Amino acid sequence: MDVREAVLQDTVFQEREDSIITKGKQKKQLKCDTDSVAGCVSQRACVYCGARVVLNPVTDAIHLVHGPIGCASYTWDIRGSLSSGSDLYRNSFSTDLKEQDVIFGGEKKLARAIDELVEKHPAKVVFVYATCIVGVIGDDLEAVCKAAADKHQIEVIPVQSSGFAGNKSAGYRAACDALLRLIQRDNAKVAQKKNTLNYLGDFNLAGEVWIIKNYLKEIGVNVNVAFTGDSKYQALKNATHASVNIIQCAGSMIYMAERMKELYKIPYFNISFLGLQDTTASLRKIAVFFGDEDMMSQVEKLVQRETVRVEPELEWYRQRLQGKKAAIYVGGGFKAISLVKQFREIGIDVVMIGTQTGRKEEYETINDLVDDGTIILDDANPTELEKFMVDKGAHLLVGGVKERPLAYKLGVAFIDHNHDRKHPLSGFVGAVNLAKEVYTTLCSPVWKYV
Amino acid sequence: MDRGKSGANFRDVNENPCNMCMPMGGILVLKGLEHCMVIIHGSQGCATYMRRHMAEHFNEPVDVASSSLNEKGTIYGGEQNLKKGLDNIIKAYQPKVIGILTTCLAETIGEDIGRISQEYLTERDYGDLTVITVNTPGYGGTHSEGYWLTLKKIVAKLARKTETHNKINVIVPNISPADIREIKRVLQLMQMEYILLPDFSDTMDRPYERPYKKMPEGGTKLADIAAMGGAVATIQLGLTVDDSMSPGKYLEKEFGVPLYNLPLPMGIENTDLFMNVLQELSGNPLPTCLEQERGRLLDCMIDSHKYNGQGRSVIYGEPENVYGVVKTCIENGIHPVVVATGSKNLKLAQLLDECLANAPIECTVLTETDFTTIRLKSRGKANIAIGSSDGKYLTEREGIPLVRYGFPILDRTGGQRLLSICYAGTTMFLDRVTNTLLENKHKNYRDSMYQMFYQGEQEGQELSTESCGEQHVMLMQSN
Numbered sequence: 001m002d003v004r005e006a007v008l009q010d011t012v013f014q015e016r017e018d019s020i021i022t023k024g025k026q027k028k029q030l031k032c033d034t035d036s037v038a039g040c041v042s043q044r045a046c047v048y049c050g051a052r053v054v055l056n057p058v059t060d061a062i063h064l065v066h067g068p069i070g071c072a073s074y075t076w077d078i079r080g081s082l083s084s085g086s087d088l089y090r091n092s093f094s095t096d097l098k099e100q101d102v103i104f105g106g107e108k109k110l111a112r113a114i115d116e117l118v119e120k121h122p123a124k125v126v127f128v129y130a131t132c133i134v135g136v137i138g139d140d141l142e143a144v145c146k147a148a149a150d151k152h153q154i155e156v157i158p159v160q161s162s163g164f165a166g167n168k169s170a171g172y173r174a175a176c177d178a179l180l181r182l183i184q185r186d187n188a189k190v191a192q193k194k195n196t197l198n199y200l201g202d203f204n205l206a207g208e209v210w211i212i213k214n215y216l217k218e219i220g221v222n223v224n225v226a227f228t229g230d231s232k233y234q235a236l237k238n239a240t241h242a243s244v245n246i247i248q249c250a251g252s253m254i255y256m257a258e259r260m261k262e263l264y265k266i267p268y269f270n271i272s273f274l275g276l277q278d279t280t281a282s283l284r285k286i287a288v289f290f291g292d293e294d295m296m297s298q299v300e301k302l303v304q305r306e307t308v309r310v311e312p313e314l315e316w317y318r319q320r321l322q323g324k325k326a327a328i329y330v331g332g333g334f335k336a337i338s339l340v341k342q343f344r345e346i347g348i349d350v351v352m353i354g355t356q357t358g359r360k361e362e363y364e365t366i367n368d369l370v371d372d373g374t375i376i377l378d379d380a381n382p383t384e385l386e387k388f389m390v391d392k393g394a395h396l397l398v399g400g401v402k403e404r405p406l407a408y409k410l411g412v413a414f415i416d417h418n419h420d421r422k423h424p425l426s427g428f429v430g431a432v433n434l435a436k437e438v439y440t441t442l443c444s445p446v447w448k449y450v
Numbered sequence: 451m452d453r454g455k456s457g458a459n460f461r462d463v464n465e466n467p468c469n470m471c472m473p474m475g476g477i478l479v480l481k482g483l484e485h486c487m488v489i490i491h492g493s494q495g496c497a498t499y500m501r502r503h504m505a506e507h508f509n510e511p512v513d514v515a516s517s518s519l520n521e522k523g524t525i526y527g528g529e530q531n532l533k534k535g536l537d538n539i540i541k542a543y544q545p546k547v548i549g550i551l552t553t554c555l556a557e558t559i560g561e562d563i564g565r566i567s568q569e570y571l572t573e574r575d576y577g578d579l580t581v582i583t584v585n586t587p588g589y590g591g592t593h594s595e596g597y598w599l600t601l602k603k604i605v606a607k608l609a610r611k612t613e614t615h616n617k618i619n620v621i622v623p624n625i626s627p628a629d630i631r632e633i634k635r636v637l638q639l640m641q642m643e644y645i646l647l648p649d650f651s652d653t654m655d656r657p658y659e660r661p662y663k664k665m666p667e668g669g670t671k672l673a674d675i676a677a678m679g680g681a682v683a684t685i686q687l688g689l690t691v692d693d694s695m696s697p698g699k700y701l702e703k704e705f706g707v708p709l710y711n712l713p714l715p716m717g718i719e720n721t722d723l724f725m726n727v728l729q730e731l732s733g734n735p736l737p738t739c740l741e742q743e744r745g746r747l748l749d750c751m752i753d754s755h756k757y758n759g760q761g762r763s764v765i766y767g768e769p770e771n772v773y774g775v776v777k778t779c780i781e782n783g784i785h786p787v788v789v790a791t792g793s794k795n796l797k798l799a800q801l802l803d804e805c806l807a808n809a810p811i812e813c814t815v816l817t818e819t820d821f822t823t824i825r826l827k828s829r830g831k832a833n834i835a836i837g838s839s840d841g842k843y844l845t846e847r848e849g850i851p852l853v854r855y856g857f858p859i860l861d862r863t864g865g866q867r868l869l870s871i872c873y874a875g876t877t878m879f880l881d882r883v884t885n886t887l888l889e890n891k892h893k894n895y896r897d898s899m900y901q902m903f904y905q906g907e908q909e910g911q912e913l914s915t916e917s918c919g920e921q922h923v924m925l926m927q928s929n
């Protein structure tokens with residue numbers, strides 16, 4: 001049965017038809033980056049959420065949520081981003097708007113909130129996030145932030161992340177706009193340092209930025225600043241000192257890279273440090289960019305050493321996992337693409353794949369990568385996830401917190417590829433971690449009893 | 451008691467919230483109705499956040515729809531979005547009842563969900579579908595208020611003047627599915643017929659079954675809610691609930707159902723109170739097995755009283771649960787030093803005044819508070835914390851060990867299985883608390899004794915600090 005029929009028959013959301021395709025069956029384009037359909041129980045969050053996840057890893061900033069309490073409650077330190085220094089970012093500050101504030105406006109309260117926070121916590125930058133109702137009650141965020149910045153002589157940057165103004169990807173852009181305001185323009189004139197890059201789209205979950213920095217250091221590359229994992233105000237400010245931007249999570253950072261290219265003539269390219277194949281290719285790509293012979297031979301040395309170390313382990317898992325089928329439903333396209341390759345490395349086929357915020361180009365890549373018959377879907381909901389996992393006989397789902405119980409109830413193994421995981425999935429060590437996690441869940445004795 | 455500091459403790463910033471927003475409480479209640487689907491009228495994010503929190507606490511899939519209000523809907527009204535959302539959830543879930551909750555956004559733009567849903571039912575000719583609407587602006591109160599307001603609205607909408615029957619109404623606060631099951635077990639043992647509201651014991655803690663049902667069995671039946679007006683009495687475990695949000699009060703006023711408004715049966719006194727009322731209403735004596743459970747609880751209290759005597763607790767969470775824990779602590783010689791809730795709740799403050807009046811140690815009571823304030827007040831005073839996962843920072847930053855209780859529990863598994871009420875549950879709860887105190891004491895006592903008394907050569911010093919590390923030293927200070 002073709003997907004179009006299946007959707008009509010079983011999942012009944014007619015408006016969703018164009019967001020689901022079967023590879024090889026249809027020529028049409030997958031519809032993506034649109035608003036979620038009402039009542040479909042989307043797995044996606046909002047603009048604020050997108051902005052928050054991107055900016056929150058800036059460790060020495062005050063992150064102030066301007067709005068009622070819920071948004072701040074639900075996002076308090078839910079990411080496993082690690083810091084090598086300040087832990088100011090792990091607080092959840094909110095103006096906690098009440099009925100009165102909604103009626104009379106929240107500007108004064110916001111101004112006082114900034115005063116109170118700045119007095120209490122030493123910080124050079126405050127990010128002020130707009131939530132749903134801020135736009136509606138008409139608070140002039142720009143003006144309040146500017147006044148506060150003048151008063152305290154620090155940077156107070158508004159983040160235009162009203163929840164309803166688009167979907168999560170709009171939040172990524174709002175975060176990037178905030179970051180762009182932070183970067184010091186005059187600094188563009190400062191000579192770019194040799195063999196130095198900015199690393200975009202890694203949020204240092206379980207220390208992943210540190211792993212990559214170590215690799216780069218070994219091959220003679222300096223990381224000027226990571227956006228935004230374990231990053232600090234001053235480093236972000238000097239972002240223009242790098243001669244190139246490399247992007248890991250393109251969904252959240254491609255916009256940033258584009259803008260930096262326009263504004264500061266810093267070129268960029270995509271890399272991925274997820275999985276053996278991607279990690280190796282990315283290191284080579286970087287060495288080629290810098291055109292440094294010495295660096296190239298360092299890369300080969302590193303790759304050789306690490307491969308010898310991890311290959312036997314991966315082989316052990318491969319033998320046990322060969323032929324299993326996986327379903328993928330993750331936040332962004334970059335992760336999804338890497339996962340297809342990583343699964344291949346351990347002998348697993350992907351039968352269903354989707355994302356919350358994948359971009360058109362990413363879905364094209366996915367389409368090229370997966371086998372015929374694979375279901376590809378954007379902004380899915382539990383009904384669809386259930387249907388396609390069952391239909392396709394998936395043994396394993398990769399997803400986040402909300403998807404986990406669904407997989408388990410279906411008697412399917414599960415991999416956390418979410419914000420709060422406590423083990424790194426990047427680099428050579430990450431490749432082994434993933435295989436290990438897949439093995440632990442897929443080959444658990446528990447499935448014998450269900 | 452240090453009461454000067456109660457009330458709002460922060461002026462313009464809430465630093466690390468001790469509560470969630472109103473619609474969250476509403477979802478919890480609606481998940482306790484049979485075949486109920488919930489839709490939140492507002493932007494997509496609110497629903498997703500709440501689903502995420504609940505999925506992690508209950509370890510269950512939590513399907514909650516959103517009307518996914520976008521820019522257009524916000525400017526021109528979200529009526530179309532809501533109606534389309536209703537269409538879709540009816541198609542996909544075939545619910546018997548739909549709960550519609552508003553968010554901050556929908557409230558601010560003035561959406562009239564009562565009117566929209568009425569219109570919808572007429573337009574689509576869905577006469578037999580029950581729709582319950584509750585206005586739950588996120589800025590109107592915490593998830594506790596959302597919980598009780600939703601209960602009250604459900605009762606007000608569905609309860610009818612019916613023939614009197616021999617069932618009693620039992621209305622429970624936000625307790626775990628395991629706790630709800632415990633109430634049911636006790637009622638069965640007392641041979642009582644009852645209508646329990648809400649009952650998410652099966653819907654939010656489902657047995658593994660095949661095939662998977664996205665509309666699980668369980669929950670309070672609508673017909674039962676309709677019959678609440680004819681019950682013998684209502685037992686509402688909501689002593690701290692304001693009359694305006696009290697479903698028990700409503701049933702009393704509208705239908706003359708006598709109300710027994712009781713505290714959560716946690717600890718010996720409060721559980722006795724509950725059992726006495728059950729005996730009075732049923733005319734049955736306490737069965738042997740409950741007698742024995744009471745005896746075992748007493749035995750447990752004696753076994754642990756000396757250890758507990760060293761406990762200095764910080765207790766936070768929803769008003770009703772906080773009150774239950776405070777009583778249990780006091781009965782067991784664990785002195786509360788900080789009692790806190792994110793809600794604005796005058797009744798709780800009064801009740802605490804009474805039970806802390808003779809406390810040997812000063813206790814700070816905080817309402818409408820946040821975690822930064824709780825932390826500051828607990829620093830150097832408390833050696834145990836009792837409450838949701840959000841208190842993990844008390845451990846991380848102040849070295850105060852945390853016994854997880856309440857909602858949400860996000861960093862441990864089994865939040866839905868924690869049993870903490872009635873005689874058997876209190877025993878288990880108390881063991882968790884005592885053992886945490888013991889663990890902490892044992893972990894620290896070698897170092898603390900050494901630091902306090904050893905005056906010989908310094909030889910062992912390095913060894914001991916090396917083996918304990920920074921956090922260890924921190925724990926010691928609060929021991």
Ligand code: SF4
Nearest residue numbers: 070071471496554588
């Ligand atoms: S506070 Fe308001 S906007 Fe935030 S999650 Fe709650 S209802 Fe949604």
